[in-house]
Amino acid sequence: MSSLSQMKVDLHDRLWNAQQRWFAMRAEGWTKHEVKMAGVKEANDQNYHMRPILFAGRSRVTYEHILKSFLDFAHAKFSVERLDDIDTKHAKAFLDDGIQRGLAAKTLNTQRSALAKAFALVGKTSSGAALSRKYGQKIRDLVAAGCLDGPERATPSPEVVQRAINILRGWDLRHQERTGRPRVYHLVARLQVETAARSVSSTTRLRLESLKEGNAIEIVGKGGNALRLVIPPDLYVAIQQFLSQKPGILADRDGYRTAWRRAVLAAGGRVTGTHGLRRRSAQDFYGAEYHRRLAAGTSPTDARREARADTVERLGHGRDRVDQAACYLGDAA
Numbered sequence: 001m002s003s004l005s006q007m008k009v010d011l012h013d014r015l016w017n018a019q020q021r022w023f024a025m026r027a028e029g030w031t032k033h034e035v036k037m038a039g040v041k042e043a044n045d046q047n048y049h050m051r052p053i054l055f056a057g058r059s060r061v062t063y064e065h066i067l068k069s070f071l072d073f074a075h076a077k078f079s080v081e082r083l084d085d086i087d088t089k090h091a092k093a094f095l096d097d098g099i100q101r102g103l104a105a106k107t108l109n110t111q112r113s114a115l116a117k118a119f120a121l122v123g124k125t126s127s128g129a130a131l132s133r134k135y136g137q138k139i140r141d142l143v144a145a146g147c148l149d150g151p152e153r154a155t156p157s158p159e160v161v162q163r164a165i166n167i168l169r170g171w172d173l174r175h176q177e178r179t180g181r182p183r184v185y186h187l188v189a190r191l192q193v194e195t196a197a198r199s200v201s202s203t204t205r206l207r208l209e210s211l212k213e214g215n216a217i218e219i220v221g222k223g224g225n226a227l228r229l230v231i232p233p234d235l236y237v238a239i240q241q242f243l244s245q246k247p248g249i250l251a252d253r254d255g256y257r258t259a260w261r262r263a264v265l266a267a268g269g270r271v272t273g274t275h276g277l278r279r280r281s282a283q284d285f286y287g288a289e290y291h292r293r294l295a296a297g298t299s300p301t302d303a304r305r306e307a308r309a310d311t312v313e314r315l316g317h318g319r320d321r322v323d324q325a326a327c328y329l330g331d332a333a
Helices: 003-027 032-043 057-078 088-100 105-121 125-144 158-179 185-195 233-245 253-266 275-295 300-314 322-332
Strands: 216-220 226-230
Touching (some): 057 088, 088 125, 105 125, 158 275, 275 322
């Protein structure tokens, strides 16, 4: 076996073992949120304990594909023959090559995340994390300067959202008439608008026990972190009735996401995916909170800061996550 082939086998094994470590931790009762908080407590770094593990098979496959390309690059350009010999100069050259070739910011950011993971798996966690931070800022600067294509985060207008929800309601009724089985994709869309929840939190993670007293609903986000929010009474009752009659999950996630894309197009909008609803909800919530604070006598600067922090927290992130505020609010804040 050639040295390059052996490096790729070694890479595959280490990525696989990283996911198995998470499975073992999860079996012991760990949640992703607890792993983050342990890192904050021990090293003031939420990723401290997350770098040596992998949570999802999709991430493992994506990272392996990127890192095999990186190994091809490092072997051809620097004659690297062992996975443990990868260094920051190899990673910098790989990322700089991608920048020169005009790769989109989203692709470059995925590459730097994969490289940080690889460095953690060869015992070079600190240098990999530092490299990732450095190139994260470099990529943001290049996007701001117009040298790179930034991520496209289209947010549907309130009018398109309402039309799409009405279209989904009609499709749900026709589905029930045709099959005899109820379907409530339009309620899922409304729930995302009201709570800014992810699609998975509004579908497969939402069951009858998620409904609480006082028209409250418990949304389970990343890492099992739960957030309780009050929703409109009519939406609460409609969800309660459906889950009482059809125990289980509220909706199939993949089916809902496909239907939402079709509904947006039918409503005259652009296909943005269900995450566009999360951004729509975040921006509407931010605007309402900002004006509420202004009306209470808060200065515009303080009102913006507090409304941003509340919005990011409602999304399930830390209140000081400026990057998440920029991602979801953009020019709105």
